[in-house]
Amino acid sequence: MLLSQNALAIRPLNLYPVVYISLLFGILHAVSVSPDESCISFNLTLRNFRLILSWELKNRSIVPTHYALSYTIMSRPAGEMIVEDCINITRSFCDLTDEWDSMTETYVTTVVGIRGNTTLVSCWDRVFPALDTSLEPPEFEIVGFTNHINVIVEFPPVIPKMLVMKNLQTQLSLIIEEKSGSIVKLHRPKIDGNTTGNFTYVIDKLIPNTEYCVSVYLEPKEAEKIRRSPLKCTLLQPGQESEFS
Numbered sequence: 001m002l003l004s005q006n007a008l009a010i011r012p013l014n015l016y017p018v019v020y021i022s023l024l025f026g027i028l029h030a031v032s033v034s035p036d037e038s039c040i041s042f043n044l045t046l047r048n049f050r051l052i053l054s055w056e057l058k059n060r061s062i063v064p065t066h067y068a069l070s071y072t073i074m075s076r077p078a079g080e081m082i083v084e085d086c087i088n089i090t091r092s093f094c095d096l097t098d099e100w101d102s103m104t105e106t107y108v109t110t111v112v113g114i115r116g117n118t119t120l121v122s123c124w125d126r127v128f129p130a131l132d133t134s135l136e137p138p139e140f141e142i143v144g145f146t147n148h149i150n151v152i153v154e155f156p157p158v159i160p161k162m163l164v165m166k167n168l169q170t171q172l173s174l175i176i177e178e179k180s181g182s183i184v185k186l187h188r189p190k191i192d193g194n195t196t197g198n199f200t201y202v203i204d205k206l207i208p209n210t211e212y213c214v215s216v217y218l219e220p221k222e223a224e225k226i227r228r229s230p231l232k233c234t235l236l237q238p239g240q241e242s243e244f245s
């Protein structure tokens, strides 16, 4: 009893989504399903510069047909936020690119699992983008010339606001890895909040008649593992433009 009172005292906001969503779904008995911290695992991924939160219920024998996602921002007592696009979804992921705007906030995220008109579970956990985001490599192409390679990295039309700091710098470091035989060189093009669309980086002073391979990735913070794109290779031929296909 004491425990649940404490839980209520610490996280009063967290009980609202169940009630609110319950009303929304017209479910009568949902209020009895109280949010549980440990029943879900989240993955936050930056994929094609979209911020995608996916989840799995830890108890595999609970199989909802629908989910509803909501969140609160720990430092901003604005109450429970509902994500329009993720209010009654059959998929177990939600695009939060236009919702979450800070890497350094803690988003207390609740997922309600529904089957038919019954709420099966309500699970929550904290998501801290600065540490929890796994960065997938951007899409890119290469074009080989006699002695240089153009690397074309596909940025989105707008860089998500979460990744852009006030001074237009981004929190992303793009790395272009150049390989020839056993020699590996890293290039760190400057990108900022204005870097949009197809961004071309030229790797020059290369040796003709040589094969070069290129891969790109976004440098992760601290101990996270690097997620490289697959290599794209080109043999530089004198007087001839070669294009990776």
Ligand SMILES: *[C@@H]1O[C@H](CO)[C@@H](O)[C@H](O)[C@H]1NC(C)=O
Residues within 6 Å of the ligand: 024, 025, 026, 066, 088, 090
């Ligand atoms: C949720 O979506 C399902 C179909 O996917 C629909 O049958 C149900 O009525 C929806 N519930 C609400 C509350 O919109």
Ligand SMILES: *[C@@H]1O[C@H](CO)[C@@H](O)[C@H](O)[C@H]1NC(C)=O
Residues within 6 Å of the ligand: 041, 042, 043, 054, 055, 056
């Ligand atoms: C999160 O990622 C790990 C490792 O890539 C994977 O094993 C797990 O199934 C993922 N979980 C979710 C909820 O997507």
Ligand SMILES: *[C@@H]1O[C@H](CO)[C@@H](O)[C@H](O)[C@H]1NC(C)=O
Residues within 6 Å of the ligand: 059, 060, 061, 062
């Ligand atoms: C998983 O969920 C099922 C169905 O609600 C329940 O019977 C079972 O006890 C749960 N298992 C665990 C380990 O919580």
Ligand SMILES: *[C@@H]1O[C@H](CO)[C@@H](O)[C@H](O)[C@H]1NC(C)=O
Residues within 6 Å of the ligand: 026, 027, 028, 029, 116, 117
């Ligand atoms: C749930 O739906 C079933 C039929 O789909 C209906 O008989 C039942 O009354 C509903 N329960 C509630 C609580 O709305």
Ligand SMILES: *[C@@H]1O[C@H](CO)[C@@H](O)[C@H](O)[C@H]1NC(C)=O
Residues within 6 Å of the ligand: 168, 192, 194
């Ligand atoms: C970015 O764009 C804004 C307006 O479009 C411009 O004022 C600013 O100088 C640009 N910043 C950089 C670093 O190019």
Ligand SMILES: *[C@@H]1O[C@H](CO)[C@@H](O)[C@H](O)[C@H]1NC(C)=O
Residues within 6 Å of the ligand: 141, 152, 154, 197, 198
């Ligand atoms: C960017 O490059 C890709 C592939 O090279 C191409 O399909 C796309 O149309 C280009 N986008 C723009 C905005 O030029």
